[in-house]
Every structure is written in C-alpha cells, then in structure tokens.
Amino acid sequence: MPDVQGNVSGIRQSVLTMLTEIYDIVIPTGQAITTELAETLSRLTTQLNREIAIYINRRGQIVSVAIGDNSTVTLPENAGRRSTQKLSGIRCIHTHPHGDSELSNLDVTSLKKMRFDLMAALGVDDGKPVAISFGFISGLVTDSNIQVQTVGPLDMADFIALDLNYLINQISRNLADDSKTTSNLIEAERAILTGLEQDKGWEIADSLHELGQLAETAGAEVVGVLSQKRSKPDPTYFIGRGKIAEIGHLCQEVNADLVIFDDELSPAQQRNIEQTLGRKVLDRTALILDIFAQRARTHEGKLQVELAQLRYNLPRLGGQGLVLSRLGGGIGTRGPGETKLEVDRRRIRARISDIEQAIDQLGKQRNLHRQKRQEARIPNVALVGYTNSGKSTLLNTLTAAGVLAEDKLFATLDPTTRKINLPGNQETLITDTVGFIQKLPHQLIAAFRATLEEVVQADLLLHVIDASHPRHQEQSDAVFQVLRELKAAEKPLITVFNKVDKIDNPHELERLLRHPDSVAISARNNTGILDLLNLICNSLQQRMTELTLLIPYQESGLMSRLYDTGTGIITEYIPPGIRVKVSLPPAEIHAYTKYIVGESSDD
Numbered sequence: 001m002p003d004v005q006g007n008v009s010g011i012r013q014s015v016l017t018m019l020t021e022i023y024d025i026v027i028p029t030g031q032a033i034t035t036e037l038a039e040t041l042s043r044l045t046t047q048l049n050r051e052i053a054i055y056i057n058r059r060g061q062i063v064s065v066a067i068g069d070n071s072t073v074t075l076p077e078n079a080g081r082r083s084t085q086k087l088s089g090i091r092c093i094h095t096h097p098h099g100d101s102e103l104s105n106l107d108v109t110s111l112k113k114m115r116f117d118l119m120a121a122l123g124v125d126d127g128k129p130v131a132i133s134f135g136f137i138s139g140l141v142t143d144s145n146i147q148v149q150t151v152g153p154l155d156m157a158d159f160i161a162l163d164l165n166y167l168i169n170q171i172s173r174n175l176a177d178d179s180k181t182t183s184n185l186i187e188a189e190r191a192i193l194t195g196l197e198q199d200k201g202w203e204i205a206d207s208l209h210e211l212g213q214l215a216e217t218a219g220a221e222v223v224g225v226l227s228q229k230r231s232k233p234d235p236t237y238f239i240g241r242g243k244i245a246e247i248g249h250l251c252q253e254v255n256a257d258l259v260i261f262d263d264e265l266s267p268a269q270q271r272n273i274e275q276t277l278g279r280k281v282l283d284r285t286a287l288i289l290d291i292f293a294q295r296a297r298t299h300e301g302k303l304q305v306e307l308a309q310l311r312y313n314l315p316r317l318g319g320q321g322l323v324l325s326r327l328g329g330g331i332g333t334r335g336p337g338e339t340k341l342e343v344d345r346r347r348i349r350a351r352i353s354d355i356e357q358a359i360d361q362l363g364k365q366r367n368l369h370r371q372k373r374q375e376a377r378i379p380n381v382a383l384v385g386y387t388n389s390g391k392s393t394l395l396n397t398l399t400a401a402g403v404l405a406e407d408k409l410f411a412t413l414d415p416t417t418r419k420i421n422l423p424g425n426q427e428t429l430i431t432d433t434v435g436f437i438q439k440l441p442h443q444l445i446a447a448f449r450a451t452l453e454e455v456v457q458a459d460l461l462l463h464v465i466d467a468s469h470p471r472h473q474e475q476s477d478a479v480f481q482v483l484r485e486l487k488a489a490e491k492p493l494i495t496v497f498n499k500v501d502k503i504d505n506p507h508e509l510e511r512l513l514r515h516p517d518s519v520a521i522s523a524r525n526n527t528g529i530l531d532l533l534n535l536i537c538n539s540l541q542q543r544m545t546e547l548t549l550l551i552p553y554q555e556s557g558l559m560s561r562l563y564d565t566g567t568g569i570i571t572e573y574i575p576p577g578i579r580v581k582v583s584l585p586p587a588e589i590h591a592y593t594k595y596i597v598g599e600s601s602d603d
Contacts, residue, residue, distance in 0.1 A: 004066070005065065006067040006068055008067055015047065022062055027062075028060055029165070030163060030164050032159055038122060039129065041054070041124075042124040042129045046097065046124060046127040052095045053092060053095075055092055057089060058089050086172070087175070088115045088116055090116055092120070094107075094120070096121050096124060099131075101122060101133040102152075102153070103134075111135055112137070112146045117168050120132055121133050123153065131152065131153035132154055132156060134150070134151055136148070136171055138174065166274070169278065189257055190221050190254065192224040192226065193208050194227060194247060195208050195228075196227070196263060198229075204229075208227060215260055218287055218290050218291050218294070220258060223254040226246065228240060228243045236268075244277065248277050248278075258279065258281075259280070259281050260284070261281070263284060288441055288444065292305045292308070300359065303355050307352060307356065310351060312441065378429055379429070379460065379540050381428055381461075381462060382431045383430065383433060384433055384455055384479060385479055387435030387436065388466065390498040391433075393524055395430065398420050415431055417430070430462075433455055438475070452486055460536065460540060460543075461493040461494070462493075465496065466499050467498060467499055467500055467509075468503055493517065494519065494532075498522065499523075500528070501525050517535070519535050546568070547582055547592065547596055551579075553578065
C-alpha cells in the first residue's frame with residue numbers, strides 16, 4: 001500500500017488510513033481535479049489543521065500524498081521527468097487551511113524547480129473548499145529565468161471545468177518554441193481565418209481579406225482561410241460542426257495555433273469551438289480590442305481599452321472560457337486589462353465602475369478645454385473615416401503634426417488636435433479621430449464615447465474616403481453607421497476622396513466628384529489640398545449669417561460680445577450709434593434682432 005509522506009507524526013492511524021485511501025481516487029483524463037477529491041482534501045485539512053499535497057499524473061492517477069504543518073508542506077522529490085524544455089507530467093495540488101488560496105513564493109519556486117504541469121493551492125474553510133488558484137510555466141527566457149503565470153482565485157466549478165490537456169499542450173508548445181527562439185514573444189502566431197457568408201453586407205472574400213489585415217496588424221501570420229455559406233449562424237458552432245472539423249484538419253496540416261472568426265461569437269460558441277479544436281479561438285471583436293491595446297499610448301486611451309476589454313470578457317468568465325483561450329499569451333491577451341481576465345465577476349464589475357468614474361472625470365476635463373475653445377470662437381473640424389483611409393496623413397499634410405501614419409489598420413488611436421489657418425487667415429482647429437471599421441465592437445464605441453465627443457461637438461466633419469479602395473462605398477456606409485450611433489450623421493460634412501493618385505480612370509474620378517460638397521485629394525502627394533482648404537473655409541462661412549447692426553452708443557458694451565462671437569467685423573461711427581457689419585453663427589442672431597438694419601441705414 002502506498003505511504004503517506006511528510007510529517008505524519010501525531011496523526012491517528014484511522015486518519016492515515018483515510019489519507020492512504022486518497023490514492024484510490026482517479027481523476028478523469030484532461031480534468032484537473034474532481035469535486036470528490038477537493039471535498040476529501042478539504043475535510044482532512046480542517047481535521048488535521050495541516051496542509052496536504054498530492055501529485056497527480058496525466059492519466060489522472062494520484063502518485064503521492066504528503067502532509068505538512070498548518071502553513072507549509074515539504075514536497076517529495078518528483079519522480080517524473082524534468083528538463084528545461086519539458087514539463088514533468090505531474091501536477092501538484094495542495095491545501096491552505098485558512099481559506100487563502102493565493103500561491104506563495106515557495107509554491108512558485110517549487111513549480112519552477114519541479115517543472116510541474118500545474119501548481120494549485122486550494123483554500124479551505126470549515127472543512128469546505130472555498131477558492132482555488134493555480135500557476136503554470138508560461139515561458140522560458142533562459143534556463144535560469146522561467147516565466148510563471150498565475151490565475152485566480154477561482155471557484156471550484158471553474159477550476160474543474162478547466163481543459164487541462166489544452167493548457168498543457170499550449171505550455172509545451174511555448175516551451176518548445178522558446179528552446180528554438182529564446183523568447184516566444186517574437187514568434188508570430190499562425191492563424192486560420194474563417195467567416196460566414198450570408199446574403200447581406202460585404203462579400204465574404206473582401207471581409208476576410210480585411211480580417212487578414214487586422215490579424216497581421218495584431219502580429220499574426222495568416223496560414224489559411226475558410227468560409228461557410230449559411231442563411232444564419234449555427235447556435236452551437238457558428239459555422240456548423242462539419243466546417244469546424246474541416247478547420248481542425250487544416251490546423252493540423254499547417255500547424256496553426258489560432259483560429260479567428262470574422263464575426264462576434266457568443267461565449268457558448270467560443271467555448272464549444274475551443275473544446276472541439278483544442279486551440280485558441282478569437283472573434284473579430286477580440287482581435288480589434290487587441291490591436292487597440294497595442295496602439296493605446298495615453299492614460300485615457302489605455303483606460304478606454306481596458307474598459308472595452310472588461311465589458312467584452314465579463315460574460316465570458318463562466319466555465320472554461322475563463323482559462324481556455326486566454327492563458328497562452330499572444331493575440332487577445334495584451335493590454336492594460338489582461339491581468340483582470342481571470343478575476344471573478346464581482347471584482348471585474350468593481351473595476352469597470354472605477355474605470356468609468358475615471359473616464360467621466362477625464363471627460364469633464366475635456367469639456368473644460370472644449371468650452372475654452374468655444375469661448376474663443378475658433379471653429380473645430382473633425383476628421384472621420386474608415387481606418388487606413390489616410391486621416392493621419394492628411395492631418396500631417398495640413399498641420400505638420402507629425403503623428404504616426406502607417407499603411408496599417410488602426411495605425412493611430414489617440415485623438416490629436418492642431419490649429420491651421422484657412423484662406424483669409426481664419427483660424428481653425430482640426431482633430432484626427434480614431435478610424436472606424438465595419439462591425440466595430442459596441443464595447444469600443446461605448447468606451448471611447450468621451451473621445452468621440454470631439455466628433456459630436458465639431459462644427460464640420462471631413463469624411464475621408466480611400467477612393468482607390470474597391471469597397472469604398474461599403475466603407476463609407478460603415479462610417480455613417482457609427483456616426484448615426486453617435487447622433488452625428490446630420491452634422492455639416494465635406495466628403496474628401498483621398499488617394500486619387502492611385503486612380504487611373506478619369507471617368508471614375510469625375511463620377512466621385514458628383515457627390516455634393518466633395519473634393520479629390522492625395523494627402524501624400526499634396527494634391528488638391530488648396531481646394532480642400534477653400535471648401536472648408538466656404539462651408540464654415542455658410543454657417544455664418546452676415547448682418548448689419550446699429551448699436552446705440554449707450555449700449556456700446558454689446559461690442560465686446562460681438563467681437564467674441566462674430567467674424568469679419570467692420571464698424572462705422574455715425575450720429576445714431578455704431579453701425580456694424582458682422583458674420584454671426586445662427587445661435588447668436590436672436591440676441592441682436594432688434595438692432596438689425598439695412599446696409600444704408602443712417603438712423
């Protein structure tokens with residue numbers, strides 16, 4: 001009969017017999033622990049007021065049981081294999097008698113030394129399991145520098161639902177990759193793209209091409225593309241069980257470790273697909289959130305990305321979605337919110353509340369700056385458009401702003417405002433905003449609402465369109481869909497057809513310019529920029545009404561307000577008062593109605 005190891009002095013024989021019987025419990029393959037085993041360990045831990053540790057091999061057999069004191073347990077030497085690039089094939093689960101499941105420094109050191117598949121700490125209170133945390137080796141920089149990732153605390157249901165085989169395969173793959181490249185951080189993940197072809201929206205080939213650009217922007221290497229034609233998504237597997245099986249075969253053929261879907265998956269669909277494929281699964285929303293996490297630079301931008309990530313992941317915290325696809329590192333795990341994906345719903349909701357309050361405070365500060373600009377009566381023009389349409393390049397051309405402009409989707413994220421002088425020396429502020437995209441996640445629109453208020457508050461919108469793109473009309477429709485969500489679709493707008501240097505057909509350019517209030521430019525080559533500036537100037541002037549006023553001398557104090565609110569002021573002093581020619585915005589005209597006169601009036 002196997003022995004109970006460790007500090008067994010003072011333990012009654014009947015209790016030792018119960019500890020020995022633990023060896024008879026078998027855990028199903030691929031499952032970390034069973035409810036029966038967790039309850040048995042908890043009951044004995046409270047009875048003894050000592051830590052208990054067990055070793056379990058990958059066949060689910062318990063190969064060692066050890067007893068410690070009330071604060072630690074000496075782990076027996078692991079008989080399994082142990083090398084730098086391989087795991088031992090053994091997982092260690094031990095108890096903490098006082099309810100705290102947090103891994104200690106000694107636990108982490110043992111994990112590294114023994115190369116355990118998993119090190120878990122089970123918090124026990126009053127004979128019952130209350131929470132569990134676990135750690136695993138996530139990467140290898142050098143033989144002596146081992147990276148460890150911890151998860152938890154979790155409730156027992158989540159830990160029992162953990163797909164252990166998938167996790168061990170991911171860890172093993174990372175360690176094997178690290179042995180070749182020294183660091184797995186520089187190796188691109190190999191992704192397969194898949195989508196659903198429906199009789200609406202974009203052509204599936206175009207949409208998947210754009211998804212490929214997003215994947216490459218995030219740092220993945222696209223190694224395969226598959227699509228399925230269905231009238232509506234399958235509620236269990238989105239694209240159907242048969243197509244999922246086909247993707248599984250393709251993953252094996254091309255050694256893919258990531259599958260990206262072109263639409264947002266429900267938590268259940270994502271969980272089902274991950275269980276079937278045994279690989280990480282992302283949807284379009286998670287991919288865009290990952291890109292935003294990489295691109296955010298300002299404090300506000302990072303907060304907004306974290307808020308969107310938390311809102312997206314909150315409904316995915318139940319069951320295996322908590323740990324299956326978020327522990328291997330890489331795309332979908334980056335950003336300020338990555339350490340929050342494994343905490344419970346209560347803590348995540350509390351974090352969401354904190355971030356919302358912080359963003360609201362930043363929004364109030366932004367409103368103060370905006371009020372100062374409005375008091376200065378400087379018009380504000382906002383650049384909007386599909387991602388990679390050339391907005392940042394246009395801002396650099398107009399203002400020498402020096403913002404990042406790359407031929408990538410979402411090359412810039414944080415808004416930038418600069419001052420320009422229009423023809424006639426009229427000062428104007430121009431703001432570059434985040435690019436839009438089809439199927440833009442609602443979490444991002446909600447999280448970036450404070451930033452996107454620059455669009456709502458702008459006096460004029462410049463809708464920048466990549467005229468050379470074959471789907472520029474569909475891109476334009478996607479932009480207007482977001483503008484409608486922001487309730488900004490009715491604002492004055494100039495359509496700017498950019499990248500016309502890539503259009504060879506003059507008839508196509510002529511057709512585009514039939515669009516009202518439009519101009520053709522090449523921001524990179526500085527073509528058509530003067531025409532754009534003149535159009536902006538005329539559009540802003542059209543919003544002003546030119547009036548002639550006669551202000552009595554005893555009310556000359558009104559002149560100060562006129563200089564604040566009007567433009568193009570010309571004054572003439574005549575016996576009845578001050579005759580003023582001025583251009584006023586519509587909102588200011590009512591204050592001067594009784595002073596309006598004809599141009600030639602002298603009384």
